[in-house]
Amino acid sequence: MIEKLENTYILSTNQNSYVFRITKHGDAESVYYGKKITSIDAHTLIKKQNTLFVNTLYMENDETYGIDGMRFEYSFANRGDSRSVSCILKVGEECMTDFVVKKITENTEYKNSDMPVPRGYDNSLTVKLEDALHPGLIIELWYFIYENTDVLARAVRIQNDSGKQVTIQKLMSAQYDLECAQKELVCFHGAWGRERIRHNVPLCCGKFSGGSHSGMSSAECNPFFIVKEKNTDENVGEAYGFHLVYSASHELAAETDCYRGLRISHGIQSEGFCYALPVNEKFDSPISISTFSACGLNGISYQFSRFINANILPKKQVPIMLNSWEAFYFDINEKKLYALADEAERLGFEGIVIDDGWFLGRNDDTGSLGDWQEDKRKFPLGIAAYAKYLSDKKMQLGIWIEPEMVSEKSNLFLQHPEWVLKTEGARSIVGREQRILDLTNSEVCAFIEASLDRLVEEYGAKYIKWDFNRRFSDIFGSEGSAYFYRYIKQLYLILKRFTFRHENVVIENCASGGGRFDLGMLSYCHVGWVSDNTDSLSRAEIQQGTSYGYPIRTMLNHISASPNQQSKRCSSLKTRSDTAMIGMLGAQLDITALKGEEKEELKRVIEQYKKYRTMLLGASLFRISSDNNFYVWEILSDKGENAIIYLMMDRFLSVSSIPNIKLINLDEDAKYEIRFEGMHFTASGKTLMNGGLVFPQIYQGVRIDNGTLNMTDRSTLLIYLIKKEDR
Ligand code: DGJ
Numbered sequence: 001m002i003e004k005l006e007n008t009y010i011l012s013t014n015q016n017s018y019v020f021r022i023t024k025h026g027d028a029e030s031v032y033y034g035k036k037i038t039s040i041d042a043h044t045l046i047k048k049q050n051t052l053f054v055n056t057l058y059m060e061n062d063e064t065y066g067i068d069g070m071r072f073e074y075s076f077a078n079r080g081d082s083r084s085v086s087c088i089l090k091v092g093e094e095c096m097t098d099f100v101v102k103k104i105t106e107n108t109e110y111k112n113s114d115m116p117v118p119r120g121y122d123n124s125l126t127v128k129l130e131d132a133l134h135p136g137l138i139i140e141l142w143y144f145i146y147e148n149t150d151v152l153a154r155a156v157r158i159q160n161d162s163g164k165q166v167t168i169q170k171l172m173s174a175q176y177d178l179e180c181a182q183k184e185l186v187c188f189h190g191a192w193g194r195e196r197i198r199h200n201v202p203l204c205c206g207k208f209s210g211g212s213h214s215g216m217s218s219a220e221c222n223p224f225f226i227v228k229e230k231n232t233d234e235n236v237g238e239a240y241g242f243h244l245v246y247s248a249s250h251e252l253a254a255e256t257d258c259y260r261g262l263r264i265s266h267g268i269q270s271e272g273f274c275y276a277l278p279v280n281e282k283f284d285s286p287i288s289i290s291t292f293s294a295c296g297l298n299g300i301s302y303q304f305s306r307f308i309n310a311n312i313l314p315k316k317q318v319p320i321m322l323n324s325w326e327a328f329y330f331d332i333n334e335k336k337l338y339a340l341a342d343e344a345e346r347l348g349f350e351g352i353v354i355d356d357g358w359f360l361g362r363n364d365d366t367g368s369l370g371d372w373q374e375d376k377r378k379f380p381l382g383i384a385a386y387a388k389y390l391s392d393k394k395m396q397l398g399i400w401i402e403p404e405m406v407s408e409k410s411n412l413f414l415q416h417p418e419w420v421l422k423t424e425g426a427r428s429i430v431g432r433e434q435r436i437l438d439l440t441n442s443e444v445c446a447f448i449e450a451s452l453d454r455l456v457e458e459y460g461a462k463y464i465k466w467d468f469n470r471r472f473s474d475i476f477g478s479e480g481s482a483y484f485y486r487y488i489k490q491l492y493l494i495l496k497r498f499t500f501r502h503e504n505v506v507i508e509n510c511a512s513g514g515g516r517f518d519l520g521m522l523s524y525c526h527v528g529w530v531s532d533n534t535d536s537l538s539r540a541e542i543q544q545g546t547s548y549g550y551p552i553r554t555m556l557n558h559i560s561a562s563p564n565q566q567s568k569r570c571s572s573l574k575t576r577s578d579t580a581m582i583g584m585l586g587a588q589l590d591i592t593a594l595k596g597e598e599k600e601e602l603k604r605v606i607e608q609y610k611k612y613r614t615m616l617l618g619a620s621l622f623r624i625s626s627d628n629n630f631y632v633w634e635i636l637s638d639k640g641e642n643a644i645i646y647l648m649m650d651r652f653l654s655v656s657s658i659p660n661i662k663l664i665n666l667d668e669d670a671k672y673e674i675r676f677e678g679m680h681f682t683a684s685g686k687t688l689m690n691g692g693l694v695f696p697q698i699y700q701g702v703r704i705d706n707g708t709l710n711m712t713d714r715s716t717l718l719i720y721l722i723k724k725e726d727r
Pocket of ligand 1: 510
């Protein structure tokens with residue numbers, strides 16, 4: 001809903017309002033972002049606060065218009081704002097611009113964006129600014145309201161009708177000038193194998209700046225973050241959540257000022273950015289997503305979960321796939337895969353993914369990327385015949401591909417050395433002995449599209465695992481890091497066209513694990529490979545970090561072998577499967593080598609998962625923090641009629657017990673049937689939320705009977721709750 005009160009605009013979702021106004025001098029000024037208010041409440045908020053102190057700048061002939069402390073909607077270079085600005089342009093050879101608001105329009109359609117736009121917004125508002133110094137140079141600030149999911153999206157579009165070439169040196173997708181008080185930034189940094197780990201950064205003075213420079217959204221810093229009050233915890237207190245719908249180098253910044261202001265901005269990484277925008281062309285920023293919650297960090301996760309499920313992810317159920325990677329690595333062949341398929345069918349899997357190693361001459365990671373034809377020595381009967389074998393068993397074929405890459409040891413490189421990002425004369429930088437293809441070359445895009453089509457049309461793949469295993473070093477052209485924008489724009493186009501041609505094919509997004517796990521890729525891919533690290537303890541930490549910003553539906557988890565192949569840590573099949581079930585379930589291990597009882601256990605896991613899968617697709621995960629020794633998550637179905645509680649105990653401690661777990665968001669008047677570990681009882685929502693779920697004693701070396709939980713290091717429990725009809 002959009003309300004207008006004089007020169008003030010109130011953009012409201014079901015629970016929140018975002019307010020800004022146009023000042024008498026034609027700037028857009030932030031007024032408020034928080035719990036919902038109406039135009040009546042807004043009256044008091046929009047009274048101009050005088051922010052003019054000694055030694056500050058102000059507009060000519062208007063000393064009440066102090067610029068230094070002004071909360072700008074979007075800030076431009078060289079206009080007196082002493083904080084970091086959001087937009088730096090050069091017009092011809094000039095650095096000066098002066099953008100003034102000219103027009104505001106409601107509910108115009110946002111057409112032909114080069115960046116992915118979340119579908120289904122209820123309203124839009126466009127603020128059009130024009131450069132007083134270069135008429136025809138237009139900046140549009142776009143606002144999109146998603147009422148039901150309490151999300152506001154923003155984008156910036158530049159239209160260059162100035163008659164002069166414009167160089168974009170910095171263009172953030174959005175700026176949020178908030179009141180600082182005592183806030184903290186919660187960001188999700190990491191590395192390969194430990195992606196998206198929560199970090200808290202106090203915002204007391206100066207500027208915190210994060211992001212990536214590697215050409216990808218990266219495992220090192222996810223483009224999702226939260227800004228919260230210092231005391232906000234999982235369930236109580238105010239917080240703002242932000243996502244950038246972008247998969248290349250990004251930037252986020254949080255800067256405090258001496259006027260109690262906090263400027264949050266995020267967008268394309270500006271270091272080295274130098275984009276040439278010709279006359280009569282436009283430039284689209286990636287979309288900025290934000291939400292506000294007064295119900296702590298779980299509130300942010302809940303709102304983003306619902307938004308991403310409804311407005312970002314393509315709709316298609318992800319099958320339960322058995323992946324060949326940790327089962328066989330490169331030592332893959334048809335014989336092993338047929339045996340795997342027979343056992344997989346018996347255990348209830350819905351498909352097999354042939355991971356890396358299936359194509360011409362690929363026996364290790366030193367060559368062959370780009371030669372996307374089946375290796376007849378490994379597949380004498382052919383992959384299409386294998387797809388048929390699977391489909392006769394009602395199973396699907398998945399194929400791994402790394403379409404943006406090429407190995408120097410490949411036929412493709414021999415034929416097209418000019419297609420790769422490589423600089424003659426410079427010291428050569430490779431990663432995993434591979435090079436990145438130049439997606440700004442249309443021949444390369446055509447080659448990639450044809451290779452992808454062949455997987456579907458010739459080999460019969462119904463599932464593509466799309467990998468990306470090295471970051472960028474060399475780039476082409478004179479525009480510096482703007483190359484990454486041009487690259488990713490082409491990648492989105494390839495994905496868009498592919499998903500249009502093959503709407504029934506599921507795409508798994510992977511980048512050396514979770515190195516490009518972001519809403520840009522998830523706009524086209526049905527699920528994301530969370531991390532290469534499948535060790536249950538590490539995984540619980542990674543899944544928990546990921547859950548702050550992404551729904552369960554995005555997280556692909558695999559049951560793998562024990563000892564784990566990354567950490568060498570051992571864990572029970574129960575721990576591995578309980579942890580993998582909190583997401584989209586799959587596996588990667590040689591199931592033909594399992595013992596009989598392990599096979600039966602795995603079969604039961606898959607059966608149980610299938611019963612809960614529909615619920616998990618729409619469910620929200622709430623972190624129930626209680627004790628550092630436990631991970632506890634409440635996974636509540638969309639309508640609240642059932643829940644799964646996941647509990648992992650990190651270390652066994654003598655003379656200890658599981659703390660009572662106070663659940664949240666249940667129906668307090670309802671009764672819930674509770675089942676776990678052979679136990680079965682009923683409790684009211686009120687009891688479960690106030691007193692908590694009470695556990696029997698953990699086995700402590702004395703005696704074990706039916707009422708004692710047999711738990712040790714990294715043991716897990718899955719507790720199932722079903723709301724009963726009668727109250
Ligand atoms: C990296 C991925 O994260 C793995 O799952 C696997 O597909 C390998 N690449 C294959 O090279």
